Amino acid sequence: MDRRLRLAVWKFASCDGCQLSLLDCEDELLAVAEALEIASFPEASSAVAPGPYDLSLVEGSITTAHDAERIREVRRQSRHVVTLGACATAGGIQALRNFASIDELVAAVYPSPGYIETLATSTPIGAHVPVDFELRGCPINKVQLLEVISAFLAGRRPAVAAHSVCIECKRRGTACVMVQGVPCLGPVTHAGCAALCPAYGRGCYGCYGPMESANVTALARRWQALGATPQRFEQALRSFNAAAAGLQRK
Amino acid sequence: MPVGAKAMIVREALQGLFDALVTEGYRTLGPTLREGAIVYDDVRHVSELPAGWTDSQEAGRYQLRRREDAAWFGFNVGPHSWKRFLHPPLELLWSARRSGDSFEITVPAAEAKLALIGVRACELHAIAIQDRVFCAGRYRDDSYQARRTDTFIVAVNCGQAGGTCFCVSMGSGPKAAAGFDLSLTELLGADRATFLVEVGSEAGARMLERIASRPPTEAELAGAQAALERTAARMGRKLDTTHLRELLREQAGHPRWDEAGERCLSCGNCTMVCPTCFCTSVEDHSSLDGAAAGRVRLWDSCFTLDFSYVHGGSVRHSTGARYRHWLAHKLSYWIDQFGTSGCVGCGRCITWCPVGIDITEEAAALRTPGRAKRKEVTHEEP
Structure with a gap:
């Protein structure tokens, strides 16, 4: 009898990039498949085995009534639910609709809006069902994904920090780009990418969403002092994690 | 030559010192230009030193500038400190x-x-402060030692002071007084x-015997002394340390802490660039098959x-509470804990704070009695 724990990977409103991060674990994929029975992963295989599952990795946000129902079924079938990426943890880029009128957006995009059935907002998985762990990023970092899976298998807490990108940036030895005049979202952004962009002289884009205690107001003042208009700062926040609670201004 | 002796070398002779150190099996580390800043990295040749470069530093600002001369050490401390090598960010x-x-445990080789x-x-x-933190107490850090x-x-x-320097206030410079094998004054x-x-x-x-040197002239000694005096007179910042240890203990309810908390990003940059901040966290990792595990120590931050x-x-x-903890530990509780201030006046936390919070300004503001919340409550009590 197969004694491996059973893994399922689910997709909601998303671009598939986070699921691809699992397939991108080329060197480790066999070890993953040895440790877990990949019972359901439609992106990788059309052979789908029914639940229940021990670990469900969920990508994407909830944008339709049908998906709002489907995620409840996923939760019912799963012992442990981990959300992957900005869509599943913050609503994703598609949550820009939350700041606009959905009817106007649909009318602007589709020739026959009447065929479109969608919710007014894009919301994270955690707004619908209890989630055991949220992994950030757009897309997620495969090293962190493997850490989450390894931790789940060992029954320990994943070593995934919620502090700023700056701490990773300084550990890496990068000279702060912001102090040298480049507006950067690093101080308000959740770690996880190993401070990739500042290492190449660019400001952080905020792919991992807000860090644990993001002081967006203070950072906005500094951006302005560096010559970035308030509109530019607003636009910088309105990206993959636009709807994340920690990024909303008081 | 006895300890305390002084000698002159031509500048190019410094290469001989690099070579001698490499021959003796040392990994030579020094200042070099990278990412628009002067950082510490592997340096084997004097040509890798930031000759002719300097920096301009202010709260939250750092910029490289060209010097009018070709000094090799004509700059101030940058984003890195030697902590990065003696107490590495990830170990x-x-x-x-x-x-x-x-199971078998393997400890990394030296x-x-x-x-x-x-x-x-x-x-x-x-470095002396971290030596005390890691080696002097009851619990010794073997890898650091x-x-x-x-x-x-x-x-x-130092032949010049930076915009955020205040070593004179902390009694830690600008002259290298102890804790070195050789010291250089560039003339x-x-x-x-x-x-x-x-x-x-x-x-x-x-080491000095391996390169050509000659005794210094009176004029050369006087020149070096004058340069240090000029540097001391031109500190970019100052910090009044009078009764600071007691003051910070008494000012836990000062409204300034919350004001700093509104500006502070709690990003942790100050603690990362500080050459004395030593806190770490420990992470355990395990492999997918459960056959291998590892324990890693990482720089952490009280923010x-x-x-x-x-x-x-x-x-x-x-x-605000986190900022208070950091500053009060650095300037007050550190003395209780280790018998010395935790601040050496290098100014890194001022320069490399993305929003330019200035430890000297914050400490000074605490001397002005604010309308302390805690005290107000006490006074209003019937």
């Missing part, structure tokens, strides 16, 4: 592998001994450049919520 403490019913070239007076003090035992230190006396003459070298240890004396997390939540939830 594997041990790894383990399952073998049969048991690395090459380090030669630090271009260590400033404030940094010598910072192993790295320190064989460290060779070439200090450089730029009209026709040629030289270093006045001071011997700080027997190891330093042995994270996880840092003060105990059952039920973080003890220092507000950013």
Whole structure:
């Protein structure tokens, strides 16, 4: 009898990039498949085995009534639910609709809006069902994904920090780009990418969403002092994690 | 040459010192240009030094500038400190592998001994403080001590003060007084450049014997002294340390902490760039098949919520409380704990704070009685 724990990977409103991060674990994929029975992963295989599952990795946000129902079924079938990426943890880029009128957006995009059935907002998985762990990023970092899976298998807490990108940036030895005049979202952004962009002289884009205690107001003042208009700062926040609670201004 | 002896070398002779250190098996580290800043990295040749470059520093601002001369050490401390090598940001403490019913633990082998070239007076003090933190107490950090035992230190006396420097206030500079093997004072003459070298240890004396030197003239000694006096007179910042230890203890309810908390990003940059901040966290990792595990130590910061997390939540939830903890520890509780201030006046936390919060300004503001919340309540009580 197969004694491996059973893994399922689910997709909601998303671009598939986070699921691809699992397939991108080329060197480790066999070890993953040895440790877990990949019972359901439609992106990788059309052979789908029914639940229940021990670990469900969920990508994407909830944008339709049908998906709002489907995620409840996923939760019912799963012992442990981990959300992957900005869509599943913050609503994703598609949550820009939350700041606009959905009817106007649909009318602007589709020739026959009447065929479109969608919710007014894009919301994270955690707004619908209890989630055991949220992994950030757009897309997620495969090293962190493997850490989450390894931790789940060992029954320990994943070593995934919620502090700023700056701490990773300084550990890496990068000279702060912001102090040298480049507006950067690093101080308000959740770690996880190993401070990739500042290492190449660019400001952080905020792919991992807000860090644990993001002081967006203070950072906005500094951006302005560096010559970035308030509109530019607003636009910088309105990206993959636009709807994340920690990024909303008081 | 005895400890305390002084000698002159032509500037190019410094290469001979690099070569001698490499021959002796040292990994030579020094200042070099990278990412628009002067950082510390592997340097084997004097041509890799930031000749002719300097920096301009203010709260939250750092910019490289060209010098009018070709000084090799004509700049102030940058984003890195020697902590990065003596107390690395990420260190594997041990790894383990399952073998049969048991497991085997492997501790990483010792690395090459380090030669630090271009260590400033404030940094010598910072190293001495970390030595005390890691080696002097009841609990010794073996890997730190192993790295320190064989460290060779070439200090450089500062020929200029930076915009955020305040070593004079902290009694930690600008002259390298102790804790080095050799110290250099760069003297730029009209026709040629030289270093006045001071011997700080027997190891330093042995190294100096391997390069050509001559005794200094009175004029050269006076020139070096004058340069240090000029530097001391031009500190970009000052910090009044009078009764600071007591003051900070008494001002826990000062409204300034919350004001700083509104500006502070709690990003942790100040603690990362500080040459004395030593806090770490430890992470355990395990492989997918459960056959291997490892324990890693990483630089941590008292500005994270996880840092003060105990059952039920973080003890220092507000950013103001975290800022207060950091500053009060640095300037007050550190003295209780280690018998010395935790601040050496290098100014890094001021320069590299993305929003330019200034420790000297904050400490000064605490001397002005604010309408302290805690006191107000006390006074209003019937």
